[in-house]
Amino acid sequence: xxxxxxxxxxxxxxxxxxxxxxxxxxxxxxxxxxxxxxxxxxxxxxxxxxxxxxxxxxxxxxxxxxxxxxxxxxxxxxxxxxxxxxxxxxxxxxxxxxxxxxxxxxxxxxxxxxxxxxxxxx
Amino acid sequence: xxxxxxxxxxxxxxxxxxxxxxxxxxxxxxxxxxxxxxxxxxxxxxxxxxxxxxxxxxxxxxxxxxxxxxxxxxxxxxxxxxxxxxxxxxxxxxxxxxxxxxxxxxxxxxxxxxxxxxxxxxxxxxxxxxxxxxxxxxxxxxxxxxxxxxxxxxxxxxxxxxxxxxxxxxxxxxxxxxxxxxxxxxxxxxxxxxxxxxxxxxxxxxxxxxxxxxxxxxxxxxxxxxxxxxxxxxxxxxxxxxxxxxxxxxxxxxxxxxxxxxxxxxxxxxxxxxxxxxxxxxxxxxxxxxxxxxxxxxxxxxxxxxxxxxxxxxxxxxxxxxxxxxxxxxxxxxxxxxxxxxxxxxxxxxxxxxxxxxxxxxxxxxxxxxxxxxxxxxxxxxxxxxxxxxxxxxxxxxxxx
Numbered sequence: 001x002x003x004x005x006x007x008x009x010x011x012x013x014x015x016x017x018x019x020x021x022x023x024x025x026x027x028x029x030x031x032x033x034x035x036x037x038x039x040x041x042x043x044x045x046x047x048x049x050x051x052x053x054x055x056x057x058x059x060x061x062x063x064x065x066x067x068x069x070x071x072x073x074x075x076x077x078x079x080x081x082x083x084x085x086x087x088x089x090x091x092x093x094x095x096x097x098x099x100x101x102x103x104x105x106x107x108x109x110x111x112x113x114x115x116x117x118x119x120x121x122x
Numbered sequence: 123x124x125x126x127x128x129x130x131x132x133x134x135x136x137x138x139x140x141x142x143x144x145x146x147x148x149x150x151x152x153x154x155x156x157x158x159x160x161x162x163x164x165x166x167x168x169x170x171x172x173x174x175x176x177x178x179x180x181x182x183x184x185x186x187x188x189x190x191x192x193x194x195x196x197x198x199x200x201x202x203x204x205x206x207x208x209x210x211x212x213x214x215x216x217x218x219x220x221x222x223x224x225x226x227x228x229x230x231x232x233x234x235x236x237x238x239x240x241x242x243x244x245x246x247x248x249x250x251x252x253x254x255x256x257x258x259x260x261x262x263x264x265x266x267x268x269x270x271x272x273x274x275x276x277x278x279x280x281x282x283x284x285x286x287x288x289x290x291x292x293x294x295x296x297x298x299x300x301x302x303x304x305x306x307x308x309x310x311x312x313x314x315x316x317x318x319x320x321x322x323x324x325x326x327x328x329x330x331x332x333x334x335x336x337x338x339x340x341x342x343x344x345x346x347x348x349x350x351x352x353x354x355x356x357x358x359x360x361x362x363x364x365x366x367x368x369x370x371x372x373x374x375x376x377x378x379x380x381x382x383x384x385x386x387x388x389x390x391x392x393x394x395x396x397x398x399x400x401x402x403x404x405x406x407x408x409x410x411x412x413x414x415x416x417x418x419x420x421x422x423x424x425x426x427x428x429x430x431x432x433x434x435x436x437x438x439x440x441x442x443x444x445x446x447x448x449x450x451x452x453x454x455x456x457x458x459x460x461x462x463x464x465x466x467x468x469x470x471x472x473x474x475x476x477x478x479x480x481x482x483x484x485x486x487x488x489x490x491x492x493x494x495x496x497x498x499x500x501x502x503x504x505x506x507x508x509x510x511x512x513x514x515x516x517x518x519x520x521x522x523x
Contacts, residue, residue, distance in 0.1 A: 002432075007432075008431060010429070011436060015503065027504070031465050031466045031469075032444065034454065034466075035426075036505065037504075038504040039275065054503060054504035055503070055504065056425065056466070056504055056505050057426050057429065057454050058407060058425055058426055058427075058428035058429055058445065058505045059428055059429055059430075059432045061426070067267070102446070115210075
């Protein structure tokens with residue numbers, strides 16, 4: 001059902017945890033659909049220098065969260081805003097069709113975190 | 123890697139004795155039981171013997187056994203066949219909110235064709251209120267359809283009392299006994315059951331065979347049209363090998379019922395005790411006592427079921443979950459929903475269902491690998507030890523529930 005890359009990110013997720021005094025926090029999803037993703041950012045000179053996630057959800061939710069943190073780390077805010085849910089899914093060599101609409105929200109969580117960063121550091 | 127199968131409510135392996143009994147019917151005894159010649163006659167006897175073996179297990183007459191293709195077909199035939207046969211009497215069906223989709227979706231279909239269906243609610247343990255059931259009966263009620271035991275939680279309904287209510291009001295009574303047959307004592311006479319569905323692959327026989335028990339004198343419109351098989355009650359060439367296998371499985375189930383149930387219950391209780399001792403914040407889903415001896419459904423707070431199943435699978439353990447991800451929809455289990463289980467807990471529900479091959483070693487292995495998996499997923503969850511409880515949308519949702 002899941003690709004090797006999904007299983008790799010699911011069993012060894014990158015950047016799990018929280019950041020103390022983050023520059024931005026974003027959360028998407030809700031309990032009723034079974035997926036909640038939260039992303040924490042540290043930003044220096046417009047570059048994401050640290051990123052962590054916490055996720056309640058299925059294998060796809062955890063793997064996309066892990067992948068988006070890996071993709072966003074070291075990128076500028078503008079570059080990170082270009083990352084889409086689709087790009088995250090592609091980086092994982094695809095997700096099962098039924099997961100594309102419900103558990104593929106990691107880039108949204110990243111964008112929320114950036115929005116929060118901009119609002120508090122504008 | 124160890125492979126531990128704890129999903130016997132989903133399906134069971136074919137038992138060696140069953141396989142041995144049915145194999146000749148794929149080889150030398152290949153005839154069609156409806157044929158007159160020697161090849162047919164050889165096989166017809168085997169189908170009739172299986173009919174007797176099934177009848178003995180549920181205490182009915184062999185003539186009341188109709189072989190079908192699966193439990194779902196049996197439920198469909200019972201419901202649709204009753205609605206058509208009794209349309210002059212009425213169009214009201216009483217069932218429960220926690221039925222298997224084989225009954226629930228058939229009822230939804232029948233509503234579209236003009237039937238009125240009452241879906242009885244259940245309490246937090248998944249139990250029915252029998253007064254409510256009795257109050258739901260009207261002069262138009264043609265059928266009460268209540269499952270014997272729930273596939274997800276294992277909660278056992280008081281079938282004998284429901285049968286007595288049905289008889290008192292002269293209403294036909296169907297029960298989906300797919301999870302109960304082979305695990306509990308089943309007596310259709312004592313319980314006044316008119317229609318009962320069995321699935322072969324839940325009790326160590328192959329997939330592709332089921333039974334509809336039809337009490338003598340129960341008018342039912344034929345569901346499958348074609349040949350004269352099953353006394354014109356179900357057309358289609360018999361799945362001879364599957365039927366022989368089911369017969370053997372029923373014979374074994376009858377002989378071993380007491381010893382098997384006791385053994386499985388002990389192992390299930392050991393698993394249940396171990397989980398509650400080793401892991402905090404676990405909720406039991408299902409009735410504490412009125413429950414199938416092999417079934418344990420628990421929710422681990424703050425984590426989601428599919429990710430737990432994947433982790434168990436990586437350790438070789440096969441279980442199942444009521445999370446949306448495994449139900450194929452966006453909603454978690456309708457059974458836990460009807461029991462008003464908090465939605466995040468419903469997403470985290472995990473069902474362990476044990477069987478005759480389960481050992482104490484298997485249970486101990488699960489108890490060894492499960493706690494660290496749960497802890498790892500909790501550490502990853504934004505809902506666990508949430509630092510911003512006041513501002514966190516996830517915690518807000520949890521509090522509202």
